[in-house]
Amino acid sequence: NETELASNKIQELQEHIYVIEQENYVIKKDRVILTKDRDALKKERDAFKIDRDDIKKDRDAIKKDRDAIKKDSDAFKEICRDQVECPDCLEVPTSGPVHVCPNGHLVCSTCKGASCPTCRTRMLSGKSLLAVTVIENIEHECRNEDCKELLPLGEYKLHLKLCPHRSVRCPAPQELCGKDMPLSKVYGHIMSECKGSLNKRNINKHVPNDIFPA
Numbered sequence: 722n723e724t725e726l727a728s729n730k731i732q733e734l735q736e737h738i739y740v741i742e743q744e745n746y747v748i749k750k751d752r753v754i755l756t757k758d759r760d761a762l763k764k765e766r767d768a769f770k771i772d773r774d775d776i777k778k779d780r781d782a783i784k785k786d787r788d789a790i791k792k793d794s795d796a797f798k799e800i801c802r803d804q805v806e807c808p809d810c811l812e813v814p815t816s817g818p819v820h821v822c823p824n825g826h827l828v829c830s831t832c833k834g835a836s837c838p839t840c841r842t843r844m845l846s847g848k849s850l851l852a853v854t855v856i857e858n859i860e861h862e863c864r865n866e867d868c869k870e871l872l873p874l875g876e877y878k879l880h881l882k883l884c885p886h887r888s889v890r891c892p893a894p895q896e897l898c899g900k901d902m903p904l905s906k907v908y909g910h911i912m913s914e915c916k917g918s919l920n921k922r923n924i925n926k927h928v929p930n931d932i933f934p935a
Contacts, residue, residue: 801859805852807831809838813861815874819852820844827852866903893917 806813809832820828822837822844837844860871868886881887886903891910893899897917902910911918 798859801855802862805855805859812864813859814852814856815861815877817853817856818848819856821847821849821852823847867905891915891917 802813805819805827807829808826809828812829814829816830818830820830820833822828822840822842824837824840824842826837826839826842827849828838828844832838833844835844836842857874860873861877863870863872863877863880863884863886865881865884865886865888868884870880870884872880885905888901889904889907891898891900891902891907893911893915894917898915900910900915
């Protein structure tokens, strides 16, 4: 009986060892697979990083090219604006016709006289279609004080009506003030210097600062 019990015990141990060995085999196999997956993932991650860096380089190069093109475009538009600027009033016309003297000098319709303001040659009936084309396709700088907006011609004309720096007259009675100024400066003018403001006429009375004075 003792021999049989010992034999059974040995068999159980052998079976247990076999199970452990099989589990170790599976663990090693899984470890190998996991290592391959990890290496593959690392390779993909490195490839993604390279692609990301390449994309960033391409994006930076595109931005650099775009900025260079914009700079060249702005410089070209500035040259065009200078070329069509009226030599008399020093403003860029916003509509045609643009008159041209026999020597090729331009002058706007408002300033056209008997002679060219640049070379004093007699002005004839010449008009520049090229200058009108340039006017219609360049950006125009807002003529209002303190405003430097550059806009296409279509937006420019609307902007002049809505510009926060457009010229307006002080809302105080004409006999008390009547000054013209940018709209953006009206409030400060009324609060500090306008002779028709409640601040001036009621200097010893309290005037609420959050109410627009009149």
